[in-house]
Amino acid sequence: MASVINFKDFYYAYINEKLVLRDINLTVEKGSFTVVIGPSGAGKTTLCKAITGIIPYYMGGSYAGDVEVLGESTKGKRVSDLSLKVGLMLEDYESQLVSLTAGEEVAFSLLNHGFPAEEVKERTSKALEDVGLPGREDYQLDELSGGQRQRLLLASVLAVHPEIIVLDEPVSAMDPDGAESLYKLLSKIHQEYGTTFVVVEHRVEFVLPYATNFIAVKDGQIAAAGTCEVVADQVYADPELRVLLPELWQVRGELAAKTGAHFSLWRKPADAVDELKAQGFEGGVQAHA
Amino acid sequence: MKITAFSWIIITLAITAWVFILPVKAVATILVLQLVLLLYVKHNRMMLAAIGGLGVFTGMMVLLQMLFGSSLTVSLIGGLRMLVMTMAFLCMLSTTKIQDIAKTLVDRFHLPVEYAFMLTTALRFVPNFLEDSSVTLDAQSCRGYSNRSNALQHLLSYVVVIRPLVMRAVAKSETLALSMELKGFGANTYKNMPREPFTLWDLLALLVVVVLSSYPFWAKFFK
Amino acid sequence: MLEAKNINFSYRRGIPVLQDINCKINDGEFVALLGHNGSGKTTLTRLFMALDHPRSGQILVDGNDIVKMEPADLADKIGYVFQNPDLQILADTVFEEVAYGPRVKKLTEDSVKKQVDDALEAMELTDLAQSYPRLLSFGQKRRLGVASALALGPKTLILDEITNGQDQAEKAKMMEYLQALNEKHGVTIVLITHDMDVVRRYARRALVLTDGKQVFDGTPKDLFEGSYPVENWGLRRPLASVLAAAFQVSASNCHEFCATVAKEAK
Numbered sequence: 036m037a038s039v040i041n042f043k044d045f046y047y048a049y050i051n052e053k054l055v056l057r058d059i060n061l062t063v064e065k066g067s068f069t070v071v072i073g074p075s076g077a078g079k080t081t082l083c084k085a086i087t088g089i090i091p092y093y094m095g096g097s098y099a100g101d102v103e104v105l106g107e108s109t110k111g112k113r114v115s116d117l118s119l120k121v122g123l124m125l126e127d128y129e130s131q132l133v134s135l136t137a138g139e140e141v142a143f144s145l146l147n148h149g150f151p152a153e154e155v156k157e158r159t160s161k162a163l164e165d166v167g168l169p170g171r172e173d174y175q176l177d178e179l180s181g182g183q184r185q186r187l188l189l190a191s192v193l194a195v196h197p198e199i200i201v202l203d204e205p206v207s208a209m210d211p212d213g214a215e216s217l218y219k220l221l222s223k224i225h226q227e228y229g230t231t232f233v234v235v236e237h238r239v240e241f242v243l244p245y246a247t248n249f250i251a252v253k254d255g256q257i258a259a260a261g262t263c264e265v266v267a268d269q270v271y272a273d274p275e276l277r278v279l280l281p282e283l284w285q286v287r288g289e290l291a292a293k294t295g296a297h298f299s300l301w302r303k304p305a306d307a308v309d310e311l312k313a314q315g316f317e318g319g320v321q322a323h324a
Numbered sequence: 325m326k327i328t329a330f331s332w333i334i335i336t337l338a339i340t341a342w343v344f345i346l347p348v349k350a351v352a353t354i355l356v357l358q359l360v361l362l363l364y365v366k367h368n369r370m371m372l373a374a375i376g377g378l379g380v381f382t383g384m385m386v387l388l389q390m391l392f393g394s395s396l397t398v399s400l401i402g403g404l405r406m407l408v409m410t411m412a413f414l415c416m417l418s419t420t421k422i423q424d425i426a427k428t429l430v431d432r433f434h435l436p437v438e439y440a441f442m443l444t445t446a447l448r449f450v451p452n453f454l455e456d457s458s459v460t461l462d463a464q465s466c467r468g469y470s471n472r473s474n475a476l477q478h479l480l481s482y483v484v485v486i487r488p489l490v491m492r493a494v495a496k497s498e499t500l501a502l503s504m505e506l507k508g509f510g511a512n513t514y515k516n517m518p519r520e521p522f523t524l525w526d527l528l529a530l531l532v533v534v535v536l537s538s539y540p541f542w543a544k545f546f547k
Numbered sequence: 548m549l550e551a552k553n554i555n556f557s558y559r560r561g562i563p564v565l566q567d568i569n570c571k572i573n574d575g576e577f578v579a580l581l582g583h584n585g586s587g588k589t590t591l592t593r594l595f596m597a598l599d600h601p602r603s604g605q606i607l608v609d610g611n612d613i614v615k616m617e618p619a620d621l622a623d624k625i626g627y628v629f630q631n632p633d634l635q636i637l638a639d640t641v642f643e644e645v646a647y648g649p650r651v652k653k654l655t656e657d658s659v660k661k662q663v664d665d666a667l668e669a670m671e672l673t674d675l676a677q678s679y680p681r682l683l684s685f686g687q688k689r690r691l692g693v694a695s696a697l698a699l700g701p702k703t704l705i706l707d708e709i710t711n712g713q714d715q716a717e718k719a720k721m722m723e724y725l726q727a728l729n730e731k732h733g734v735t736i737v738l739i740t741h742d743m744d745v746v747r748r749y750a751r752r753a754l755v756l757t758d759g760k761q762v763f764d765g766t767p768k769d770l771f772e773g774s775y776p777v778e779n780w781g782l783r784r785p786l787a788s789v790l791a792a793a794f795q796v797s798a799s800n801c802h803e804f805c806a807t808v809a810k811e812a813k
Contacts (some may be wrong), residue, residue, distance in 0.1 A: 076685060076716045093505065114735075115508035123506065130499035132505065135422055135448055144515040147508030177451055207431075207712040210584045210632075210741045211783040237714055240786070273793030280714055282786050282801055284742075289805045292798075296810060304789040311808070318808050456634055462598055464626040464636040465618035468699060472617065488634055491681060497635075519770040 038062040039199055039231050040086055045100035047081065048089055049173060053146045055081045059100070059256045063199075063233060068225055068245050071235040072279050073252035079235045080126075082252065083201045086233065087107075088117040096196065105198060119148065122192030122200040126207060128185050137179065138172030141191045148195070160191040165227075182213050186220070189317060193224065198232045200224075206238055221245070239281040244302045251279050263300055290316075328520040329424040330432055332416045338533045339412040343405040345539055347420050351408055358411045374414060382407040422447055423517065430514040437513055445500065449493075456492055460485045506511045548574055548704065549595050549625075554604035555588060557684070564590050566759045568604070574702060575734045578728050579767065583781025586756040588739050592705045595737075596627045602623035620647060630707045632682075632688035641683075641691060642676040643668070648698040653696070666697040669732075671723055686717040693724070703735040710742050715752030718742070722749050740762040747771055748799050755780050767799065 040063035047056040056077045063069050071079050078232070084090045088109035091098040100111045105120055125131060134140040141159040150158070163171055166186040171179075179187060185205070192200060206214035222245045225232055236242050247264040251259040259270045270276045271288030272302075286299050286307065296314055301307045308321070325422075343351050362371060373524070386403035390396065427441040464484060465471060471478065550718075554568040572578055580588045585701045594606050597616045606613050608624060615635045618627070629635055638644040645666050649659040667673045669692040675683065680691055689709060696704060704725070710718045723746055728734040740746060746753055747767045753771070755763035757780045763770055771776065771788035790808075791798040796803035 042699050045405060073714075075714060076684060078516065087506070089502065089506075093502065114506055115510075118506040118508070127496070127499050129452070130496040131503040133444070133448070133500065133504055133509075137443060138425055143509075143513075144507040147510065147513055149512070152518055172669070176448065206711065208708070210781055211743075212583055222761040237712070284784070286790070288807060289802070290808070293805065294810045304784075304786055308790065311790075314810065316808055316810050317754050318791075318796035360705075386656065459629060460637075462618070463629055464637065466596060466622060466629075466653040467637075467695065468619050468622035470617065470619040472619075482638055488636055490634060491636075494602045511560070 037065045039065045039105055040233070041086070041101070042102040043101045045085065045098070045102055046095060047058060047085065047098045049081075049090075049096045050095070052096075055255050057087065059085075061250065061260060062233060064248065065091070065198075065231055066229050067247045068222075068232045068242075069234070069248040069250060070239065070242050070246045071250045071252060072237075072239060073234065073258070074279070078135050078255040080203050081253050083123065083125075083233070083235060086201055088112055088114045089119050089123075097244065115147070117146070118197075119195050120198050122195070122197040123184075124188055124200070124202045124205060126204045126323060128188045129181075130186060131188055132176065132191075135176055136172065136189055137168065137174045137176070137190075140176075140187055141172075141194050144191060144195055146321045150266075156193045158196075159190075161193040165193055165224065166190045169284060182209070182215055182217070185217070189220070196228075196294075197306040198228065199233065201233045203235045204237060205234065206236070211241075214238060216240055218245060240283065243281050251276060253279070267300060325522075325528050326523070327419075327525050328522055329420045329428040330520075331526045332420050333425070333428060333433075334533055335529060336412045337414045338537055340409050342536055343408050346536065348401055348404070351404055353465075354413065355404065358408065358415050360471075361415055362411070362418055363527070371418070375411075378407060378410050378414065384409075410472075424520055427514045427517050427519070431519075437509075437511060440510070441513065446448065452496075453489060457482075457485045457489055460488050476525050548572065548607075548609050549596065549735075550605075550607040551591065552605040552607070552608065554591075554594065554601045556587075556594065556599070556601045556774045558599075562710050564759050565594075565601075565756075568756075568759075568761055569755060569762065570764065572703075572735060572737060574735055575729070575733050576723060576725075576752055577750050578738065578752045579746040579755070580737060580754050581741065581746065581780075581782055582619060583758035585758075586781065587759040589707060590739060592627070592707065592739060596705065597621055598627075615754050619651075620627060623652070623699040624701050624703070625703045626693075626699070627703040628692045628696045628704065628706045628709060628712065632685070632692045635692050635695065636680045636688070640676070641672055641678050641680055641694075644691060645694050645698045647695065662698050662700060665700075666694040668727060669697060670694040684805070686713055686721075689713070689717075689721065690724070693721075697728075702733070703737065704741075705737045707739045708741070709738065710740060710745055717745055718745065739788065741782070743771065743783055744787070744800070747785045747788055755782065757781070762781070768799070772797070 036146055042059040042061040045056060045059040046054060048054045073079050073251065081090060085102050086104060090096060092109065093114050109117060132140055138159055141162050142155050145155045145158060150283065158173060163169055165191050168183060168186055168190065176184065206217055218241050221232060224230055234242060235316065246261055246263055247284065250257060251266065251270055257277050258265050267280065267284045267287065270280050271284065277285060283301050283304065287301055291298055298310055339354065342505045362375065382403045385406055389399040389402055422444050426443050430437055430440045431437040461481065464481060469481060471481065549572040551568050551570050555564050556565040559564045568591060578594065582588045589667050591636055591771065594601055597618050598614050600614060613621065631723060636644060637647055642663055645663045646659050649662045656753060667676060669813065670693055672690055680688065683691065695812065702762060709721060710770055725736050729736050750767050753763065753767045753770045754761065762780060771784045772792040775782055787798045787801050787804050791803045796804065796807040798807060
């Protein structure tokens with residue numbers, strides 16, 4: 036499969052600070068739903084910013100190596116041009132909203148890039164529909180709830196039809212219902228438009244049903260990267276990295292190690308229950324030496 | 325009956341002249357018209373609070389003038405003038421989209437885009453900051469800062485809020501600036517925004533402006 | 548001891564945020580307050596802290612009706628930690644930040660130092676005493692928020708979404724601090740959270756609110772391993788509980804589960 040993002044020997048440090056990313060060699064495949072996991076401060080947000088060209092070009096700092104997006108290096112590109120291909124949603128999505136009404140927000144980027152008025156209207160309407168806010172062009176920002184505002188930002192990202200969307204901890208402050216419904220929406224967009232997704236997440240249980248690939252970041256370096264199957268086994272094998280895995284897979288690894296059984300890749304708790312029962316596992320049984 | 329932002333700006337600027345050149349009864353009539361307009365557009369608590377706030381402020385100015393020796397009549401007229409001027413801005417802000425006002429300022433009055441955008445940004449983030457400040461005040465209270473004391477201490481408690489608020493504002497503005505950059509904000513931003521259609525109502529409004537502004541000249545004929 | 552009697556509350560006329568709430572939290576408890584967004588959990592804790600006052604009903608703290616009190620009066624009985632650590636930072640060094648409360652209450656300089664040192668020690672921030680609070684990491688700022696609330700030696704801590712935005716290691720550390728405070732120093736912990744793992748592992752009592760009404764009051768074990776409609780209440784069962792309930796064992800975390808389950812050797 037074609038790769039849409041390519042890091043080649045990439046190093047980066049913010050101005051006057053230590054290296055945040057080291058020796059990054061990474062590929063993200065087209066159409067994948069890639070999840071980035073790792074402890075706080077590992078460099079995950081910086082990785083997101085590198086994909087969108089914000090670092091090193093907008094924010095400055097020192098770097099080495101190259102980041103390629105859709106076959107072209109991010110070097111020398113304006114971040115506003117890159118944003119037509121790679122959408123970004125940061126954790127503080129509230130501060131990314133620039134306008135006072137929903138319609139203005141979605142249209143903003145389109146107008147700045149010179150799209151004709153008719154097309155702007157059409158795309159705005161479709162984008163708002165896609166995120167579940169149909170017909171709300173004239174809604175003021177304070178008439179929308181927090182979750183709706185996040186969807187509004189997503190609509191403004193979708194309106195330019197990007198090939199890649201990057202999200203940094205989109206559900207960190209949400210309750211379970213909100214988190215589930217956001218990921219359902221992202222999955223719908225993924226299925227419908229084939230957009231490549233790169234999502235940084237701590238609460239991995241919500242994204243597990245949809246993920247195709249994982250990247251584990253630790254201390255500014257890539258500790259593991261690959262499809263779910265590969266990463267689940269590889270990361271479990273390393274006791275230090277194990278804790279980065281979704282809990283469901285840690286259980287999978289632990290039971291597999293203990294009993295030598297083989298399990299398929301569980302996506303939700305029910306999968307685990309079904310397979311364990313099918314394989315004859317029982318409760319209250321002490322492991323024999 | 326929609327008037328473009330351009331017309332509104334002209335009207336608002338004209339009103340600041342009218343309060344001085346028109347007879348007091350006319351100015352009072354304008355005030356009544358303004359109140360009718362505002363309450364027709366939006367008669368919620370916020371609107372009443374805004375009008376009330378302006379009223380209180382005007383009242384204070386009147387008292388101040390009287391303190392400095394002016395008679396009651398003079399002070400009241402001065403207060404009326406100020407009220408009408410400030411209400412004019414309130415009317416404009418209540419009936420026109422900020423984006424349209426900003427676009428007019430950029431296109432017709434040659435304001436640089438960054439300054440014009442500050443209008444939107446200010447209105448966009450003021451509610452957020454008010455909310456944030458209330459959290460900081462609450463946090464202060466929860467750590468033992470009593471609100472019972474006299475008014476001066478009460479005022480002082482707001483001072484502590486300023487620092488965290490400013491820090492947060494700076495952090496947020498960095499994200500906002502990044503977001504604007506990503507969205508392609510620049511010299512063309514307002515050029516590409518949809519232009520409001522200039523209608524008959526605008527012509528009418530501008531006609532009224534011309535007539536009323538030239539009052540000193542034709543008033544003589546009616547004396 | 549916190550008690551709510553027949554509480555009804557709404558912010559504006561019309562939308563009731565809390566309806567007929569009756570609950571009592573005794574000293575030394577570790578309670579998790581759960582519910583969907585807008586269910587009233589934060590509002591209830593704000594009432595306990597006198598940040599708002601109920602329209603009808605009574606709030607009692609240590610047996611006293613707090614209707615005439617304000618948060619400052621309760622600062623030495625209840626420590627309230629808000630969700631956003633940045634908005635609570637009032638001083639220029641970690642030490643001064645924690646000292647804010649004791650200084651406002653006009654304690655002697657020696658008392659202030661002792662209170663601050665104890666609080667910093669409890670949250671392992673002693674080494675950072677002279678650091679600038681805004682340069683701390685997010686996790687450290689959260690700990691600072693807790694330390695600041697502890698400075699006046701309250702017997703109860705109310706924490707609003709203290710584990711949001713933190714990785715597993717930071718979460719575990721924070722919960723260990725709270726557990727130590729609860730078990731070694733008898734501090735009552737009231738935790739507003741939507742992190743179900745944390746609830747199952749650390750809390751001994753769970754109070755669930757839905758649309759302003761109390762729908763559950765019992766142990767996390769019963770809540771998650773029983774047959775309650777937790778999803779309707781906006782909650783999710785933690786993995787350990789789903790597995791434990793399916794295999795009819797008891798487990799408060801996944802390791803426990805793995806230890807009690809195995810393939811029956813043929």
